[in-house]
Amino acid sequence: MNANPSGWRPSTPEAVALDGEGAPTSTGNRALMLEEGLIFEIGSLNNCGVDLPTPSAETSTRLGGMSRATPPALPGLSEPETVRHYTRLSRQNYAIDLGLFPLGSCTMKHNPRLNEKVARMPGFADLHPLQPMNTVQGALGVIDELAHWLVTLTAMHSVAMSPKAGAHGELCGVLCIRAALEARGDPREVMLVPSSAHGTNPATAAFAGYKVEAIPAGDDGRIDFAALKARLGPDVAGLMITNPNTCGLFERDMIAICEAVHAAGGYVYCDGANFNAIVGRVRPGDLGIDAMHINLHKTFSTPHGGGGPGSGPVVLSEALAPYAPLPYVTKAADGSFELVEEGDAGAGESFGRMAAFHGQMGMFTRALTYILSHGADGLAQVSGDAVLNANYVLRALEGVMEAPFADAGPCMHEALFSDEGFAKGFSTLDLAKALIDEGFHPMTVYFPLVVHGAMLIEPTECESKAALDEFIGALRGIVERARAGDESLHLAPLYAPRARLDETAAARKPKLVWTE
């Protein structure tokens, strides 16, 4: 049977010129791009998405006269409204799950879902940090097993597991250095930090009470070893050096650098944020360092979660190990695990506690799962592919954009470019924003500070060749548009949920909370 006997077909509409905005809609939504109000605009004090017993009116309380008269002014939503609110918000985010996220130094790898599953096993997720030790032997076992692999992968003496992120790990390592120097009656005042270092390095050293002095980078993007040697002396507590460094290069002189610092009586802190470039191939302990944090949220792919949480265990040399923070896990003679806490034999020279409990258990389970999944062969392939991908991008783009250290040899896991030679009137920011319209997250921009208009591209090992080719093509296209003087680049992004945001206005008159 013919359901459409007249043969009618909708006519093809006249092609409408859709230049960016197109026709307005009455809701402000644009099909799948949905605007969403704030919970303070859509919720109400009395709405609730949890069923709870109604408090009985005349219960006497023992709140010592501190009872509040009215509930806090917090809006509530039912479950369907809540799910919709956050689902709509989520769709305004770019994420690794959507595409290439080449933020240099940040290491945006795929987050394996097995790791999420394991972290949620009630035997890990539903444990209280102060349960009696014999009820948490498996959890202490996870910490011990992960600690073992971290020490093995780095050839260091031991590891402090409690730091809660990279910067917290830096603090842990620098405090160990301070404690060790004070213990030998030789407190020193100055911490040396290369000018290419991440901002957390100088901030950490200052937080730990040190005067910070910068050591310049040489022309090849590596630390100026001569300048470093000239500055070493009896007032220098140590050096905080990133290796591979923030220009994406391996510090070739690392062994000699460590020897020079040690000869001057100082210690070497290595920022291990880029350990993912060498994991399974190079053990930092073999280079002579004294301490290094490992961002489990980078090298071992615990999710970044829109800003955290992370985890920053610190591997330590034998000289620094005695000062590591409490608590830590040890194995008793009978093979059972124990936590060494304040007052226990073994707490000895520790500099003390640096967080309420034992660290980021939720990250430990994920990182251990990652290490066991990859194994020795997989980890070496991870660093190899990460470096291969970065070099592929470097060589594909070095003719298109200025790559200041391209002649210095292969890069490690990230490729650095500068805005030198850009078409006049166009900036790193324009290029980054144009990448958004092409469907990519921009690279890290304006870091490290040693390169003008820096663009640091870290593809990670989780990208296919096809994805890299598409990204390279997009970047080439943008550079060509800039060369042709395409002013519309200044307006990018045109197709994101928002156009460029006014950051100056935000800072001038900060509005940090919602008000009626």
Add this chain to the structure above:
Amino acid sequence: MRYLPLTPADRADMLSAIGAPSIEALFADVPSAALLDGPIESLPNHASEMAVERHMARLASQNTAAGEAPFFLGAGAYRHHVPASVDHLIQRGEFLTAYTPYQPEIAQGTLQMLFEFQTQVARLYGCDIANASMYDGSTAAWEAVAMARRITKRGKALLSPGLHPHYAGNIKTMAKFTGDQIVHEAPRLSANAGEDALIAQIDGETSCVLVQYPDILGRLPDLARIAEATHAQGALLVAVVTEPVALGAIRSPGELGADIVVGEGQSIGVGLQFGGPYLGLFGCRSEHVRHMPGRLCGETVDASGKRGFVLTLSTREQHIRREKATSNICTNSGLCALAFSIHMTLLGGTGLAALAAENHRLACLAADKLAEVPGVSVLNDSFFNEFCLVLPTDARTVVRELAADGVLAGVSLGRLYPGEEGLAKGLLVAVTETISEDDIDALVTAIREKLA
């Protein structure tokens, strides 16, 4: 290897495009003495999902999960029911696998959530403003001490005896290196929260007074009185809240005069997780905003005039200010903040008050029943959902023995204050909405039998 997309053919193509003979050749800058010539020793090769899951499940099975036993532990980490939708939503890839929102045009989801979170925390705490999270309550407490030093230019912090000993320990660790003077002693086993003694110690050199509310023994100090005495000396009152659910029942610290309010947010949305990741909350008065640590999200408009959100006031932060930054924090607890915010949205103010009332009702019931056990007394006159029992014997031993009988009885003060003989008989008992009346009876019976 299931996580690696490059095929051997891709690798070969790419190497020839680069002009390198092998992947190993790309590591030419590594000193040969430090380059391994084989795989990491003793680490097995890659393993299947099934094999790894089996290994991890075996480790998980060697623990007693809180949900498997009558469970009364608190002392800074609380077991609450987290609605199923919370964990579902935080696992959306757009939240889970995003970075810190450095490119606001494609991070409005995270940014709007943070703006909502900051407002929720500020309102819960009775503060003008709040930041986008710290690592945990204890590191937030240290940051508050450092911030008070910057504001008052004084270097002596007074910690109330009722401050969680791990928080105090954390602050003392940092002070050893910054030169701050820290005044702190262990609490006494008394129903009185010790306001008079604390107030007597405040002087013109004091930068801040830290008071936990409810305190480590569950008592409710008179914050308003302490605030008045603190301000009279030109110092700042820092209130520390380790159990945010309490603020559904008791007045907010900001309303009582606290200048800075910090604490742990884990109770709402995050779960126990053996101690981490947790969620540091940080609120204060708006006049102190430029001294604050951590990230801040602010409202603004985009080029077409639409409302949007950005990270702001970053001139306080390490990536701009380097050694002059207000803190070295970078990665924070973003996803835990999301979990908190979703759970708080599901509750709303009325729901939070009802949840708090149910906690308090059950805690009162448990306290009354436990007080009837011969030899046991309840220390507190006032408490919210946690109180201190005084046993006739060392509580550490009782806790250990009850655990062997399948009852997780609470946190002994001996665990928290090793070496403080005067506290050894104290047992902290926390009672949340997850506890049934049968659980309470099981605890009462177990303690009665153990002490008989």
